[in-house]
Amino acid sequence: MNSMIWNIDYFCNLRCKSCNAWQANIMFPDELVDKHIEEMKKNGIKVVSLTGGEPTLNRSVETILKKLKENHFITHIATNGTNPYVLNKIYRYLDGMSISIDSNIPEEHNEYRGGKIFDTVVKTIKESKKHVKILTMNTLVTNFNYFKIKDMAEFANNELGVPISMCFPEQSAYYFQDFQVTNEMIREAFSYAYENYNKHVFGNTRSYYKEAVDYIDGKKVTACRAGERALYTDYRGKVHPCFTHMEVVMNKKPQWEKFENSCNDCFTQCFREPSMDNKLEDARLLTKIWWYNHVKGKSSAKKEPLDNGNFGNKGPVTN
Template sequence: MRLIHHPVLCNYYVTYRCNASCNFCDIWEKPSPYVTIETVTQNLNDLKKLGVKVIDFTGGEPLLHRQIDQLLALAKERKFITTLTTNGLLYPKYAQRLKGKVDMLHFSLDSPEKEEHDSGRGVACFDQVMESIQIARSLGERPDILFTVFEHNVHQIEKVWGNICLPNGLVLILNPVFEYKGVETGKSLSAQTLETLLYWSKQKQVYLNEAFISLRQDGGNHIANPVCKAASSTIVISPENKLLLPCYHLGIDQIAIDGNLFDLYHSESVQKLIALEGRLPACEGCVINCYMQPSFAVEMNKYFWKALPSTLKYNYLKGTWKQLF
């Protein structure tokens, strides 16, 4: 049963450029402009009219956008929940300007070992993450650690949690790795690893959407009966100011917004593409977290109930639960 009939999330790519070269991502390989204040202002107004609640300013590395603090301020003025994930390289430089503008601030950290983390990210950034944690805390911010889980690092969760997160009062977000478009991410997560993740999801100061695990155990999205609601729950905007459909990772169509996002979204051509969500051949077996999470939130099914406790837990820890209603 569909509970919410409008998009709830916007993945807003402020640039595809990045100052890292993570070995499990290809976004940084793309040439890219930066979004402008003018187009973001227009789109935020329309996103509000469309019912969107959360704006994820993403990339690439979003802090490469020199006006990122102004973009966040525009979103906060319109009462959006804001989220931003960074590799930490530029956070010390911009921390003061970002203060109070990011509801969910994530620092990416995939290993407690400097050499291993830096190798996976393709650039030395471990020390900057450690520095960013201290700067953020000194400013009264409450960042999270976003730990992307692979087969090769699942055993390191405990050390990151115990040595970095708990002493600093941080939430540890466990982000199971996913494959897309042939991007090499190593071995698929084993059944044993999925069980390990379920154990960690029950620990204090740890957030893992348990529906992510259930979906993987079920073989991912199935086009005959899709759980994916990517296009109807999430709006994806590119740095070129185009609407990406049905999602960024599939990217079948890119339609110029031209200052008219609200009407474009409701147009017949876009609605036809939205109707294909989760039903295309490439959608079979998909488990992409950034689209499944909002998909679980808008339709009542077994994944909705699996996701609910962890979602409430995280929003309680972050103090954002009131903004969801």
């Protein structure tokens, strides 16, 4: 199924060390929403994932999701989980969610995200399981968590009752002024996930973890199909093949231009995993996530949050 990563704002309430969205305050133009939804339908998009910045800060997020469901899209949101008031209004329009937690240690997550938010996010994950079909705890591999994917997976599975999904830390998608993550660190994290895939419940396919390791090792991997199976809409309404090829604008006309992709310059998960097109493995993964969210995970998740943090007055980048 062709998917769209739709950036509906360039604005955030947090100051994550891998993102600068907090420096801006730009919303996707309301006057382009209907046009963009209609064009996505005509150009074969089936799955739409809303992102940002923090997408729940867009005052039109409920309207956008409602229109997407009215037009029969499968809907997903990637959020930092700090805005439960808005989430409570949009659950009815969502099929899936990923909520970011970067460490199972509250102080580490809070320091990286720039706010005392850990407890709020934990509560949001536990509440969200009641409302959406597919939910994962999403983790960006960093220099402070790459060596403890086992601990992170056990926290997601046993404390929260959800799978853990992992983001490959690409220079084209993130900013790394305040910390450095090396290929050796990335390799250790994804190697653990690949080699121990059946010991935990993960939110990515095993093939994705294997190819992430192969990519770092310089081995042949599946050709990227960004611009065909997965595309990106920026907060100004321009459609691009991916985060790397922002110079290419595909929606100059209602029938979008084709992008002949021969690129192998990154391994951004949003585009690489859909490129693999393993329908059987994808179907098994979605079934496993649903089962863990709504059956197995209910009994394994603990009820109490792990710290007494709160979001305070900082008011709601994600992914």
